[in-house]
Amino acid sequence: MPNYKLTYFKIRGRAETARYIFAYSGIKYEDNTIEMMDWLNVKQSLLFQQIPILRVDDTVLNQSTAIARYLAREAGLVGRNSLEQAQADAIVDTINDFMNMFPWTEKNPAVKEKIMEDVFANKIPLLLDGLNQLLGDQMWFVGDSVTWADFHWAVCSITLTNLNVDILHSYPKLLALKERVEALPKIAAWIEQRPKTPL
Ligand SMILES: N[C@@H](CCC(=O)N[C@@H](CS)C(=O)NCC(=O)O)C(=O)O
Known part of the structure; x- marks a missing residue:
């Protein structure tokens, strides 16, 4: 199982569907929530300067829907065909x-x-x-x-x-x-x- 780290603000927003998938599937992850005062620093370090991002081992995924779809696929939640x-x-x-x-x-x-x-x-x-x-x-x-x-x-x-x-x-x-x-x-x-x- 890869190491998962989800980075977002401390709100549901665009990360919560991914969090539901983690919760439902029991897949372990780090829920890395950023305080607003730290955001500008973190932002500069990101390829597209937006969150959420999901780190899957050394790979960084952006776009909340791509992240949720990937996790849903891993968890068997995308549909049967x-x-x-x-x-x-x-x-x-x-x-x-x-x-x-x-x-x-x-x-x-x-x-x-x-x-x-x-x-x-x-x-x-x-x-x-x-x-x-x-x-x-x-x-x-x-x-x-x-x-x-x-x-x-x-x-x-x-x-x-x-x-x-x-x-x-x-x-x-x-x-x-x-x-x-x-x-x-x-x-x-x-x-x-x-x-x-x-x-
Ligand atoms: N289409 C992107 C949009 C990402 C997005 O708009 N993120 C906002 C938070 S919801 C953000 O990073 N805002 C802070 C900023 O742009 O400084 C996705 O769904 O992930």
Whole structure:
């Protein structure tokens, strides 16, 4: 088993799906969280000056989705065949497209609020309606077993509900999926021990 070191801020953010995969699979890793005051120093040392990164022995991987997909593959969480893998990939990429619409780095509060309102009113319903249809009456998004797409939904839906507490009220099946992931014993144990952060 390689030596794994995941580097990110002390928030869920773009590293949490990888952390869920580590937790669920029991694969050991170092959760290297960086304080903001140390970030500028660390940033200069990185090829693309962004985190998360995953060190796999001496190899450094960047891009949160590539990291999570690699770990999911190692852990048997990508889907049972090529089509299921593509379905899981599409769900993760779609969720990311929508999550990236939020003005995470906007400094002007008025501009930020306006974009937030627009995303919640005009974009997020499209995401939730689509995911709701894909899930239907199934237990998991893809096939008949849990995949990293379910983990990614569970992680991103925390951020959505933190931003808008009512957002999942009309989507009981999507809410139930999030809760199903969070009730998996190893995920529940990780949630219990992780730092409590807004993002
Ligand atoms: N597409 C990249 C985006 C990475 C990214 O935007 N990272 C942010 C944190 S979420 C970052 O490093 N921000 C600090 C900075 O750019 O100074 C991924 O998914 O990993």
